[in-house]
Amino acid sequence: MPGARGPVPVPAAAPAGEPRDLTQQVLDKLATADAPLNTAEAFPDASQAEIKAALDRLASRDMVAYETLESEHLLLTPEAKKICAEGSHEFKVWDAVKRKGGVPVKELAKEVGAETAKVGQNVAFRNKWIKNEGSVLIPVAETVHDATRELLQSVDKTKAVDNAKTLTELKKRKLVTLAKVIRYKVQKGPKYARKMRVEHTDLTADMLASGDWESANFKPYNFNALGASQNAGALHPLNKVRAEFRHIFFNQGFVEMPTARYIESGFWNFDALFVPQQHPARDMQDTFFISDPAMADPPRDDPEAEAAMEQMEAGSRRLFASPDKPEPKPRDYEQYWADVKKVHQDGGFGSIGYRYPWSAEECLRLVLRTHTTAVSTWVLHRLAEDPRPARYFSIDRVFRNESVDATHLAEFHQVEGVIADFGLTLGGLMRFMEDFFGKLGIENLRFKPAYNPYTEPSMEIFGYHTGLGKWVEIGNSGMFRPEMLEPMGLPRDLRVYGFGLSLERPTMIKYKVSNIRDLLGHKVDLGFIEGNAAVRLDKN
Numbered sequence: 001m002p003g004a005r006g007p008v009p010v011p012a013a014a015p016a017g018e019p020r021d022l023t024q025q026v027l028d029k030l031a032t033a034d035a036p037l038n039t040a041e042a043f044p045d046a047s048q049a050e051i052k053a054a055l056d057r058l059a060s061r062d063m064v065a066y067e068t069l070e071s072e073h074l075l076l077t078p079e080a081k082k083i084c085a086e087g088s089h090e091f092k093v094w095d096a097v098k099r100k101g102g103v104p105v106k107e108l109a110k111e112v113g114a115e116t117a118k119v120g121q122n123v124a125f126r127n128k129w130i131k132n133e134g135s136v137l138i139p140v141a142e143t144v145h146d147a148t149r150e151l152l153q154s155v156d157k158t159k160a161v162d163n164a165k166t167l168t169e170l171k172k173r174k175l176v177t178l179a180k181v182i183r184y185k186v187q188k189g190p191k192y193a194r195k196m197r198v199e200h201t202d203l204t205a206d207m208l209a210s211g212d213w214e215s216a217n218f219k220p221y222n223f224n225a226l227g228a229s230q231n232a233g234a235l236h237p238l239n240k241v242r243a244e245f246r247h248i249f250f251n252q253g254f255v256e257m258p259t260a261r262y263i264e265s266g267f268w269n270f271d272a273l274f275v276p277q278q279h280p281a282r283d284m285q286d287t288f289f290i291s292d293p294a295m296a297d298p299p300r301d302d303p304e305a306e307a308a309m310e311q312m313e314a315g316s317r318r319l320f321a322s323p324d325k326p327e328p329k330p331r332d333y334e335q336y337w338a339d340v341k342k343v344h345q346d347g348g349f350g351s352i353g354y355r356y357p358w359s360a361e362e363c364l365r366l367v368l369r370t371h372t373t374a375v376s377t378w379v380l381h382r383l384a385e386d387p388r389p390a391r392y393f394s395i396d397r398v399f400r401n402e403s404v405d406a407t408h409l410a411e412f413h414q415v416e417g418v419i420a421d422f423g424l425t426l427g428g429l430m431r432f433m434e435d436f437f438g439k440l441g442i443e444n445l446r447f448k449p450a451y452n453p454y455t456e457p458s459m460e461i462f463g464y465h466t467g468l469g470k471w472v473e474i475g476n477s478g479m480f481r482p483e484m485l486e487p488m489g490l491p492r493d494l495r496v497y498g499f500g501l502s503l504e505r506p507t508m509i510k511y512k513v514s515n516i517r518d519l520l521g522h523k524v525d526l527g528f529i530e531g532n533a534a535v536r537l538d539k540n
C-alpha cells in the first residue's frame with residue numbers, strides 16, 4: 001500500500017515529478033471543515049495518486065474515512081476551443097459572405113480556409129444563412145445566432161451537455177472528448193487526530209530499559225502491501241528443458257558431443273550417413289548451402305574437434321574405456337573416403353549400394369548442418385579405434401530451409417543420442433525412449449515406422465499435445481545401417497541406436513505452447529518467459 005511509512009514532515013510543495021505527502025494537509029483541512037472534504041476542491045492541483053496515497057495511509061489507521069466518486073467530464077478538443085474563441089465554421093462562412101456581399105464558391109476556401117469552407121458551407125446552407133446565385137454565395141440572413149459556439153461555450157463551463165443526441169453529435173464531430181474524473185469525499189475517522197502519532201517499527205533495548213515501550217505506538221503490519229515486482233532473470237523454457245535433458249543423459253552415462261560448429265561438409269552431414277547424393281534432403285529447398293567458401297577439405301584428422309571430445313570424455317573415461325585400450329592407430333581417411341564412395345556407388349559390406357556415379361564435389365559442399373547426426377557420425381567413426389559400448393548425446397542448433405509456421409522453424413534445436421553396444425534390439429530402443437520421455441513427464445508415446453537412409457529399421461516418435469489436442473511428432477530414431485558403420489571400421493556385432501528429437505516440441509508439450517514462434521526467433525515476447533510461473537520455479 002503506498003504511503004504506509006512512518007510520519008514524515010509534509011513539504012510545502014514537492015519538487016516537480018516527485019509525489020508529495022499530503023497526509024498532514026488532509027488532517028489540517030479536516031480540522032476546520034464542517035462538511036465532508038471534496039478533494040477536487042481541497043487539492044485542485046494534486047494528482048490523484050498523491051491524494052489516494054495520503055487517504056489510504058490515513059484510512060488504514062482509521063483516522064479518516066473516504067468515498068470514491070467517479071464522474072465523467074466533457075473536455076473541448078482544440079478545434080472546439082477555436083470555435084469558442086472565433087465562432088463556428090458556418091458562422092465564419094456566413095460572416096465572410098455577408099461582409100463581402102457575395103463570394104464566388106471557388107473563392108470561399110481562400111477567404112475562410114479550406115476546412116471551414118467545407119464544413120461551414122453545408123451547415124450555413126442548411127440554416128438558410130446563405131444561398132447560391134449561380135456560382136456565387138450570397139447572404140440570406142441579416143443576423144445569425146451561432147448556436148454551435150454557444151453550446152461549446154456552455155460545455156466548457158459546465159463540462160457536460162444535457163442532451164444525449166447533442167453529445168453523440170459533438171463526439172462524432174470530434175469537438176469533445178470524455179475524461180474520467182475521480183474525486184474523494186473525505187471525513188474524519190474514529191481515530192482522527194490533528195497529527196499522526198509517531199509510529200515505531202522496532203522494539204529497541206532503550207525502550208525496554210526506559211519503559212517507553214508501554215506507551216509507544218507501534219506501526220501495525222500492513223498485510224495488504226504488495227512487494228514491488230523484481231526485475232529478476234527467468235530461465236527460458238528451452239533452456240530449462242535442455243537442462244533437464246542433459247541431466248537425464250548424464251545420469252544414464254552419456255558423454256556430451258562437441259557441437260560448436262554449425263557448418264559441416266556434405267560428407268559428415270550426408271555421405272558418411274549413406275544419404276544418397278540425389279536425396280531430396282540435399283536439395284536447396286531443404287538445406288542451406290554455404291557459398292563462400294563453398295567447399296570443404298576431404299575428411300582428415302581434426303585436432304580441434306578431437307581435443308574437445310577428449311575433454312568431454314575425460315570424466316567418463318574410467319567407466320567406459322576398455323582396460324586394455326590399444327594405442328590408437330592413425331586413422332586412414334583415404335580408405336574411409338574410398339569405402340564411403342564404394343558403398344554408395346558400387347555397394348559393399350553386404351550391401352548392393354545405390355549404384356549411381358558418386359561425386360566427390362557434391363560430398364565436399366559446405367552446408368549449415370541439417371541435423372546433429374553429422375556430429376554423431378564423426379564421433380562414431382572415432383569409436384572404430386576401440387569399438388566398445390558407448391553412449392553419446394548432444395543438444396544444439398540445426399538448420400533447415402523450411403517455410404516457417406506454428407510448428408516449424410528454419411532453425412531449431414536437436415537433442416540427439418547415440419547408444420553403441422553389442423546385442424541391441426529395436427525393442428530396447430522403444431523401451432529406452434519410453435523411459436527417457438517418462439523422466440520428462442511425457443508418458444504417452446507412439447511409434448510409427450519411418451524411413452531414414454542411415455537407419456533400418458527407423459521409427460518416428462509421437463507424443464500427445466493436450467493443448468493442441470493431437471499427436472505431434474517429437475522425434476525420429478532407428479538402428480544405424482551397416483552401410484554407415486562398416487566403412488568406419490566398426491565391427492558388425494556392435495549395434496548402434498540413434499535418435500534425434502527436437503528440443504522445441506517436448507518444450508511445447510510441457511509448457512502448453514501452441515506456436516513455436518513464441519519460443520524461439522524474433523517474435524518471442526519476453527513477457528511470456530518472465531511471466532511463466534513454471535519458468536520461474538527452477539528445480540535444476
Ligand SMILES: N[C@@H](Cc1ccccc1)C(=O)O
Pocket residue numbers: 370371372373416452455476477478497498499500501
Ligand atoms: N537425424 C534425424 C534423427 C535421427 C538421428 C539418429 C538416428 C535416427 C534419426 C533427424 O534429424 O530427424
